[in-house]
């Protein structure tokens with residue numbers, strides 16, 4: 001199975017967030033918890049849904065990512081363009 | 096301009112207070128997202144890819160200098176310093192926090208603005224001709240009628256839960272600059288056989304998945320019956336329109352399913368119930384509304400300004416801008432100026448907070464403190480003395496707002512697309528930017544005017560690509576962006592839906608494809624024939640051959 005991370009938008013400001021291994025919501029995708037194991041992804045998603053019910057985030061879901069790993073860092077790149085734009089911001093200058 | 100009365104002020108204040116409480120309850124998790132979402136949408140607040148987006152209503156595109164300054168403050172304080180003008184003549188802010196939304200609505204209310212009915216299945220912002228009240232070809236100013244419809248449709252209890260959203264455009268001229276025939280209802284002021292002014296009512300236009308051009312519902316409607324008749328149309332739609340299938344829920348589907356004759360019969364039957372005195376507009380009330388839009392105190396001036404003519408001869412850059420961006424004014428000695436929000440390589444329709452403030456000051460100094468938003472995502476200063484055009488142009492140029500490209504190849508209409516919009520299937524803005532850069536030189540060399548290129552990032556067609564002379568629709572194919580191209584659309588009085596030219600183009604190839612289309616046009620055009628007329632005359636074949644290298 002491909003690797004997946006969990007994302008949502010934060011309720012208070014709508015900002016894109018990614019769920020890390022400790023169950024915190026991070027603004028950087030590279031800090032997300034990723035897994036290719038269905039059970040692990042389901043557990044991450046279920047934690048995210050609990051946060052949704054608690055009014056922390058809106059609409060959590062899984063995102064497929066590729067991993068770029070080198071000795072210094074690990075980077076996640078969503079396979080789908082929409083998610084790449086959510087992770088990295090608009091592809092055009094903001095003025 | 097229309098100024099709020101107590102009723103408007105009370106309504107907007109109440110809605111703002113209600114929304115503050117709704118946001119509080121949502122943030123305290125007393126409301127779920129399912130409960131809250133319809134409430135925020137009723138106040139123009141969407142959740143997009145990166146943040147909330149607030150769509151602020153600009154009724155019929157008319158905004159005062161003070162209101163524009165308030166929008167600049169909002170952009171600066173609560174957003175990232177810019178806003179985006181839309182084809183509905185509204186403005187959108189892309190980076191809004193839910194927690195700030197009540198304060199923003201408060202700030203808007205302070206300048207008689209709001210975000211009510213900019214979303215949801217209700218009657219949306221009424222749009223009109225950006226040259227309303229100043230166009231020489233106008234039968235009558237459409238803005239009082241747009242305002243009458245706005246008041247009637249605001250919070251209308253019967254029409255707050257229509258099968259789907261509902262858009263109305265009003266125009267007062269034979270040349271349609273309001274895209275009236277791609278609206279659910281188009282209202283056009285016309286002169287009847289006895290010389291009296293009334294309305295033509297068009298119905299069933301719309302774009303999206305199933306584009307349709309509106310059909311004539313009634314050739315002449317006396318003025319007093321405007322609201323009674325619209326109410327009858329809306330009632331028939333509210334009862335008969337489909338609610339079981341999102342894609343078949345617009346009035347255009349109802350009209351095309353029933354046929355215009357049957358639809359008309361239903362409306363006329365309903366109208367016998369609504370044409371009574373209750374909704375009949377009284378002459379005094381109409382006059383009162385018209386008084387809000389009376390012509391401003393123009394100075395007495397000769398029809399041709401010597402100063403303007405001299406500067407045109409002296410300064411070729413000014414002459415070029417004047418040729419493209421001025422519109423004849425009915426008042427001698429004045430001109431209506433379009434400020435292009437399409438700098439070469441820029442984001443169509445975007446304006447920074449600093450530019451908003453500067454345009455507001457220019458409106459105060461040159462155009463009686465009033466600005467208009469066009470459905471082509473540009474701005475208009477409608478009352479500029481010709482003597483002062485050169486000064487205004489220099490000031491605009493310093494702000495990077497003097498691109499001389501109105502209705503030319505680089506005056507591209509583009510929606511936010513996948514860079515911002517949650518519904519998008521592809522990006523629009525980068526395609527618009529690359530096209531603009533590529534076509535600027537071609538335009539300079541070959542004079543590509545009267546050309547409309549429209550790019551939407553999904554089938555919802557917010558950029559009206561179906562009625563662009565060249566329409567581009569961004570789709571996703573096998574995980575990659577793919578752009579479908581249509582030719583021959585028009586949103587003007589000769590409204591037509593463009594036809595798909597062939598298989599779509601990848602993001603890398605779509606700019607080349609448009610250039611090929613335009614080069615083919617240059618080879619085919621007779622004299623100064625505009626692109627649309629060439630396509631209509633020669634058909635799609637020459638373009639298809641050039642694009643797909645067919646013999």
Ligand code: SF4
Pocket residue numbers: 510511512513516517518519520551552553554555556557558
């Ligand atoms: S056309 Fe589609 S992508 Fe563009 S703004 Fe509308 S909904 Fe979004």
